[in-house]
Amino acid sequence: MPEFQEKASLLHREVIAADIFRLTLHAPEISGTAHPGQFVMLQINDGRDPLLRRPFSIHQVNAGGNMQILFKVVGRGTAQLAGVLPGHHIDCIGPLGRGFALEQRDRLCLVGGGMGIAPLYFLARRLLQTGRMVEKDFVLLGARNRAELSIFVDEFSELGYTVQTATDDGSMGHHGFVTELLDPILPVMKRVYTCGPFAMMKICADKALAVDVACQVSLETHMACGLGACLGCAVTGADGGYLHVCRQGPVFDAREVAWTR
Amino acid sequence: MDTLNDKNIDLRVRLGTLSLRNPVMTASGTFGYAGEFSQLVNLHRLGAVVVKGISLKPRPGNPPPRVVETACGMLNAIGLENVGLQGFLERKMEFLRGINSRVIVNILGDSVLEYGELAQQLTGVDGIDALEVNISCPNVKKGGVAFGTDPSMAAEVTRAVKERTDLPVIVKLSPNVTDITVMARAVEEAGADAVSLINTLIGMAIDTTSRRPRLANVIGGLSGPAIKPVALRMVWQTARAVSIPVIGIGGIATTEDALEFLIAGATAIQVGTANFYQPRSSESIIDGLTAYLQNRGESSIRSIIGTLQTEGD
Numbered sequence: 001m002p003e004f005q006e007k008a009s010l011l012h013r014e015v016i017a018a019d020i021f022r023l024t025l026h027a028p029e030i031s032g033t034a035h036p037g038q039f040v041m042l043q044i045n046d047g048r049d050p051l052l053r054r055p056f057s058i059h060q061v062n063a064g065g066n067m068q069i070l071f072k073v074v075g076r077g078t079a080q081l082a083g084v085l086p087g088h089h090i091d092c093i094g095p096l097g098r099g100f101a102l103e104q105r106d107r108l109c110l111v112g113g114g115m116g117i118a119p120l121y122f123l124a125r126r127l128l129q130t131g132r133m134v135e136k137d138f139v140l141l142g143a144r145n146r147a148e149l150s151i152f153v154d155e156f157s158e159l160g161y162t163v164q165t166a167t168d169d170g171s172m173g174h175h176g177f178v179t180e181l182l183d184p185i186l187p188v189m190k191r192v193y194t195c196g197p198f199a200m201m202k203i204c205a206d207k208a209l210a211v212d213v214a215c216q217v218s219l220e221t222h223m224a225c226g227l228g229a230c231l232g233c234a235v236t237g238a239d240g241g242y243l244h245v246c247r248q249g250p251v252f253d254a255r256e257v258a259w260t261r
Numbered sequence: 262m263d264t265l266n267d268k269n270i271d272l273r274v275r276l277g278t279l280s281l282r283n284p285v286m287t288a289s290g291t292f293g294y295a296g297e298f299s300q301l302v303n304l305h306r307l308g309a310v311v312v313k314g315i316s317l318k319p320r321p322g323n324p325p326p327r328v329v330e331t332a333c334g335m336l337n338a339i340g341l342e343n344v345g346l347q348g349f350l351e352r353k354m355e356f357l358r359g360i361n362s363r364v365i366v367n368i369l370g371d372s373v374l375e376y377g378e379l380a381q382q383l384t385g386v387d388g389i390d391a392l393e394v395n396i397s398c399p400n401v402k403k404g405g406v407a408f409g410t411d412p413s414m415a416a417e418v419t420r421a422v423k424e425r426t427d428l429p430v431i432v433k434l435s436p437n438v439t440d441i442t443v444m445a446r447a448v449e450e451a452g453a454d455a456v457s458l459i460n461t462l463i464g465m466a467i468d469t470t471s472r473r474p475r476l477a478n479v480i481g482g483l484s485g486p487a488i489k490p491v492a493l494r495m496v497w498q499t500a501r502a503v504s505i506p507v508i509g510i511g512g513i514a515t516t517e518d519a520l521e522f523l524i525a526g527a528t529a530i531q532v533g534t535a536n537f538y539q540p541r542s543s544e545s546i547i548d549g550l551t552a553y554l555q556n557r558g559e560s561s562i563r564s565i566i567g568t569l570q571t572e573g574d
Binding site: 241 | 298300313324325326337342485534538539
């Protein structure tokens with residue numbers, strides 16, 4: 001699969017919530033070849049703090065060569081990235097890794113928690129482009145509160161998906177875990193796609209596998225290169241061996257992963 | 262850049278019987294088996310590629326988390342994960358034969374016997390230009406570190422490898438010793454054709470919330486720009502202590518970094534951690550060395566090596 005390194009100009013910076021940002025970057029080579037579930041490695045600055053690039057799932061791409069990433073400020077790297085203003089350039093490497101398999105059959109369920117929503121929107125758009133009737137497909141979104149969720153509810157709904165929500169504080173939709181929304185609909189689903197906190201994906205995987213529904217998960221881990229060289233992104237596989245998130249993932253079949261941590 | 266002028270610039274260096282078109286290599290463990298970078302880096306321009314360390318049998322590596330970023334650097338405890346000798350020969354050599362750069366195979370073993378066996382089996386394989394003997398990885402309890410910190414053991418490994426190969430043998434030294442020149446002299450006397458240094462410095466990092474180490478292995482190897490001054494000092498000391506060529510490694514990311522090592526006495530350099538965050542570092546250093554010589558009206562990189570001026574010299 002093709003990979004590129006390009007200096008992407010930052011076109012647009014949206015503040016989604018207090019600590020959540022969405023950046024639109026002009027990266028024609030990466031966005032032209034990206035598949036949902038793949039990621040990019042961004043160099044936050046040209047200095048040495050932070051030294052390493054940071055991985056971000058691709059949130060969406062458009063035909064004009066633009067790409068979006070969505071992130072929450074969690075440390076020094078994301079804090080600096082949040083401060084980059086439109087007009088500046090960000091060095092990007094991508095698209096990297098293996099993305100989601102596009103299911104042909106009816107009845108899919110996308111389960112996103114927090115920033116795990118990011119790659120699912122790209123997936124939702126690409127699934128729509130395959131010509132499927134997405135009204136029968138569910139999108140379950142979870143976050144801390146309404147402020148972190150409402151924009152995404154609108155965006156997935158506009159695509160035609162049936163959207164349900166859960167919040168930690170009950171300010172929008174179900175008051176509780178997003179995975180609890182899965183129970184009534186899971187028996188009729190053909191496939192579950194999930195991205196979010198490890199504990200959330202574990203519950204999704206357990207529920208889906210218990211009723212023999214295929215489940216793809218997108219894992220997140222620290223990595224130095226994203227290219228398969230540092231071997232730092234190992235996670236434990238179901239067989240006790242190690243999986244490398246950057247090249248073998250970040251998307252895995254839920255059965256490949258050891259769900260203990 | 263003027264290509265006519267480029268032709269007058271001579272970046273060639275020699276490590277014993279191994280000639281390189283330029284002194285810039287990629288360090289073992291930071292460049293995979295080269296194919297990982299084929300779409301981002303022109304692999305045909307490098308002085309040499311040093312592949313990920315190979316053991317007789319495949320190794321799974323350490324439990325995660327394996328890497329953590331630190332100030333101007335990173336700690337790793339990968340644990341020598343590699344495809345093993347057979348996997349390397351069957352799945353990686355074909356690609357490596359196709360690149361127009363020297364290929365150096367880094368080898369590691371649990372015993373002197375294993376080092377010898379690896380050397381023998383890799384000798385005569387088409388496309389392999391030299392061996393780099395890893396006696397310095399800090400992450401495996403058995404083997405590595407004992408050979409890397411005991412001069413007589415290091416010499417014994419060097420002799421075992423030299424006896425079983427006619428390839429040039431580079432011994433990669435650990436900085437985690439009191440006096441690295443003692444190690445360098447020991448492997449020189451045992452027949453090493455060159456030494457490369459430094460490998461990572463042992464370090465650690467702690468998550469203060471959980472009060473747990475950030476690496477599952479607790480300790481790991483520190484690399485990146487943070488270690489460059491230490492590496493440079495050790496290269497300078499070693500270059501004065503031995504008569505075989507010294508290859509400088511440690512936080513090299515820019516032309517300026519590379520030049521410092523060459524001036525300190527390194528005949529060649531390896532780019533390591535920088536490959537992770539800027540895959541084209543090696544290429545830009547090659548361009549930068551050419552420009553440096555042009556700007557100074559010099560024609561050969563060899564006229565730079567070991568030219569450090571200190572008071573009283």
